[in-house]
Amino acid sequence: MASVWKDNKILKKWYKKRCLDFFDGNFNFNLTDLMSDPLLDAISKDIGVNKEYIYLGAGISQFIGVILSMDCWKNIYIPSIEFGLYLRQGEKLDKKLIKVPSSSLEEILTNLKKYKTSENDLLCVSSPRWFDGEMLSKEQLNMLLESFKGTIVIDEAYVDYSSNEKGLLNECLNNERIILLRSFSKKYFAAGLRVGYLVTTKSIEGLRNTLIPPHSISTFSANLSISLLNDKDVVELFSNTRNYVRKNRDTLYEYLKNNARFEARESQANFLTLQFSSRDELEKTFNDLKGLPGIQKFEIDNTLFLKIWISDARFSNVVLTRING
Ligand SMILES: Cc1ncc(COP(=O)(O)O)c(C=O)c1O
Known part of the structure; x- marks a missing residue:
């Protein structure tokens, strides 16, 4: 999703024109x-x-x-x-x-x-x-x-x-x-x-x-x-993109919330947090997701967690497949 500026044809044309103007x-x-x-x-x-x-x-x-x-x-x-x-x-x-x-x-x-x-x-x-x-x-x-x-x-x-x-x-x-x-x-x-x-x-x-x-x-x-x-159209384009991210986030959460390896947190942001009680499980899950963009591992104040930055439905599917083995 980070490349929406590049991937969306309308947006690409829109900003190229502005680049020349500005x-x-x-x-x-x-x-x-x-x-x-x-x-x-x-x-x-x-x-x-x-x-x-x-x-x-x-x-x-x-x-x-x-x-x-x-x-x-x-x-x-x-x-x-x-x-x-x-x-x-x-x-x-x-x-x-x-x-x-x-x-x-x-x-x-x-x-x-x-x-x-x-x-x-x-x-x-x-x-x-x-x-x-x-x-x-x-x-x-x-x-x-x-x-x-x-x-x-x-x-x-x-x-x-x-x-x-x-x-x-x-x-x-x-x-x-x-x-x-x-x-x-x-x-x-x-x-x-x-x-x-x-x-x-x-x-x-x-x-x-x-x-x-x-x-x-x-x-x-x-x-x-x-x-x-x-520009109403561009504002709406971003609003639609955020709605899509929300939908993917909530769907991914539904699939992850009952996983015994971690606690998936319900999120109102553009990421999901998985909290772990064991370092082994954290490492194992992080390893499962290795190489995917937007996966971050943290240990802060004795709290072990992974953040998954939400992208498109294909990305969510890959995450699920890797986590569920
Ligand atoms: C909670 C929070 N505040 C602020 C920022 C940084 O925002 P900005 O890019 O506007 O400096 C971030 C970036 O990840 C963030 O997570």
């Missing part, structure tokens, strides 16, 4: 007023949010670095199993980093109650989760806001594969303790474009100037993204 030899960038950034306008229109609350960046990765390193936080809380950049960035900082045991969102909620948190603390959690695609419900978010007193970064990199693509956007707009992160990387199969955005009503001093264009998003990526968002 690589026009004019690589100057003169945006004097940050609020009149045309990509900001396009994203604001796309998600129906006032642009004053939206910040653009080179993917969520840039926001992780920028947000975590802000002086205003006292302690930073990160689930022990989380997208690796959070821990890597957090460990570099001269701040207290607290790893919260996190085999499920329920466990995160329970464990957070043990800490005395303050309004200057920061918690980062992905939803759907990077670990297994579990999604934070509105009720869980309310419980989190109740027990955790600081600001919560919710990383929605995978939200477009969930059954609720709006995710926690409304909750974010109604509570300035929430910072939402979104990306074009998974939604449009375009990690290489490096386009992401942050939504918050919280006023964070210096944030917009830290991310000032063109230091973050290249003019080519910005132009291509605007063009994409304004």
Whole structure:
């Protein structure tokens, strides 16, 4: 699926034309007023949010670095199993980093109650989760806001594969303790474009100037993204592709959920996680899947798991055949 840009004839023609249009030899960038950034306008229109609350960046990765390193936080809380950049960035900082045991969102909620948190603390959690695609419900978010007193970064990199693509956007707009992160990387199969955005009503001093264009998003990526968002057919093409991924994910899950060798986690993301209690079983299954694209093996915080990145139905069949011997 990662090659949808190359495999789909319509899309291939579409972007080739844009490549010619946007690589026009004019690589100057003169945006004097940050609020009149045309990509900001396009994203604001796309998600129906006032642009004053939206910040653009080179993917969520840039926001992780920028947000975590802000002086205003006292302690930073990160689930022990989380997208690796959070821990890597957090460990570099001269701040207290607290790893919260996190085999499920329920466990995160329970464990957070043990800490005395303050309004200057920061918690980062992905939803759907990077670990297994579990999604934070509105009720869980309310419980989190109740027990955790600081600001919560919710990383929605995978939200477009969930059954609720709006995710926690409304909750974010109604509570300035929430910072939402979104990306074009998974939604449009375009990690290489490096386009992401942050939504918050919280006023964070210096944030917009830290991310000032063109230091973050290249003019080519910005132009291509605007063009994409304004093209209903292309937007629909990606929406259909994501629906296909969802369907393949859910079918594969049905076939794997009763396998005694591992626990298949029900996922709202574009991958399935298989959790193992024995290292031998993990190695054996990983070996069965050897050579296939999109298979990753992890051991984090004593949790053994494989991630299978969902692709087409043929890929799912090969996975099943190999696992079932
Ligand atoms: C949970 C999560 N957040 C962020 C990212 C990175 O996103 P971006 O490509 O927008 O930097 C990833 C990439 O795998 C991810 O899994």
